[in-house]
Amino acid sequence: MMRRRQLIELGASIATSTLVGPALADEALLQHLGAPQDLGTPLEALNRLITPTPLFFVRSHFGPPALDLARKIRISGLVRQPFEIDETAFGHLQQVTVTAVLQCAGNGRALQTPRVPGVQWVHGAMGQATWTGVRLKDVLERAGVLPGAAHVRLAGADLPPKPTVPAFLRSIPLARALDPGTLIAYRMNGEPLTLAHGAPFRLIVPGWAGDHWIKWLTDLHVQKDEAEGFYFQTAYRLPIEPVSPGAAVPPEATRPLTTLPVKSIIAQPLDGSRQRVGKQEITGVAFSGEKAIARVEVSLDGGASWRAATLEGEPGAGRWQVFRHVFEDRTPGPKHAVVRAIEAGGATQPEKAAWNPGGYLWNGWHAVSWEVVA
């Protein structure tokens, strides 16, 4: 009991004091929902290789559970030896740090036409951080996965507000669970995870949408089948075949969404802003969950011609790079830029994102207009 109290108090100071450096003092989160918290990263912050934790978007279905750093993870189901672990037991396993984009599947929902219900994210439900933890693979190997296992069902400590609300249950295929990039993380950007970001443990599934990155992780159940229930069988699915905007899609014509499609977003200049004549700088981020980014192209003439932007940061599937295009403009007046990303040997970001009933994974071309003034 004493131990838990102390941990809770320790957590309180972590939660309120982390990293709010002077550079961030006047940057604010977009409050899409106050309770439970759905908070977006401001667009102008999306041109950094690492999104500072205080500005990193927050998504919650039911809100966080109480902060309890002594929470354990139970591994059960089709394993030789079910067990419970916490951070002390992780000491025996190799500690790994990965840099990866976390993007909510619903990011860009507000940009879908026709509109669909759900949290109306525009661009802010994404960020990139370093995630430190142990490999899920190492934990599963210790438990000993039995033949017949094909999926790992994941649950966190955040309970639905009433028994009539479906629990947030998800699963990932065993192959993805055994991928060396899939982690049980306890640190984000070098600091212990905050409560809003999943303390004490969350899953990291680089390249895949945020609905797999279970926060407040408490249960890993190895099983033969996919998870059941609303949040796997109804939500977070895409039409198997493209559908016309507004169409009804029966459940049997859908599949679970997984990988983040290629996407780029302009953070600066902001739409509707004014810039002085002279040096103009277009910056933002580009990523794909599938492949590394090969190039990012900027058009200043509405798509008639394209120039390659410079890229910063390490390329890789599931991690973002910052792009930058700098040019001189001595003529005052309205300006327009549009950007698109192309993945290595793969897809080009589509001009218009494919509409789907859940409003998931919007990745259309992002355009901004600004005014150059004398």
Add this chain to the structure above:
Amino acid sequence: MPRRTTALLALTAAIAVGCKGDHAGPPPAPASSASAPVISSAAPLLSDTAAHAMIVDDCLSCHTEQMLAQQRLTPRQWASEVKKMQGWGAPVEPENIDPLAAYLAAKYSTETAPERVPTISPADAAAAIAPLPDGAFAGGDAGRGATAYHELCATCHADDAGGAAVGVHLVDRPLLHRAADFARVVRSGRGRMPAFRVEDVPDAQIANLLAHLRSSR
């Protein structure tokens, strides 16, 4: 119940999609309808006051009103949202489903101006869910708390505090470590939760209730 397009809704929401006039019923439900909005003729548009009372009673136990206010949906989409939420435990009276959906469809329609998203500082956002010292509510007795809980709270929040038809779940929540906020809800009430008088739940009793609920995991 006969359904037909009402003049009111045609005015507020149907302009952009084109009014097709009266027809007998909705086509098989697409996720988002391109046809004229159809609502029950038995549902005159609620007044703001009546609708607000209904929303406070029925819609704000699990999320704030901004969840509703940020949507821009068709009448058909609103009707299915209200029904979905009723299925998830929103205590909407059956006869209120249509009027509430019609009100929301007029107020937050596909034609309504975009929501102005408010901002919050990172420090305030973290502070809103962070644990705080118990202060006057420290040192409760879990046994006495259990007795008080079963006497005063369990009818709505369930014996295991997991939530029921009326009350929400109270187990393992950040609010249990924000004693002053917890006490404020108990003493002011909220939505369908009645306010308890300080005499009935003095500080020591709040402490007991907290001790009981914290041990209920």
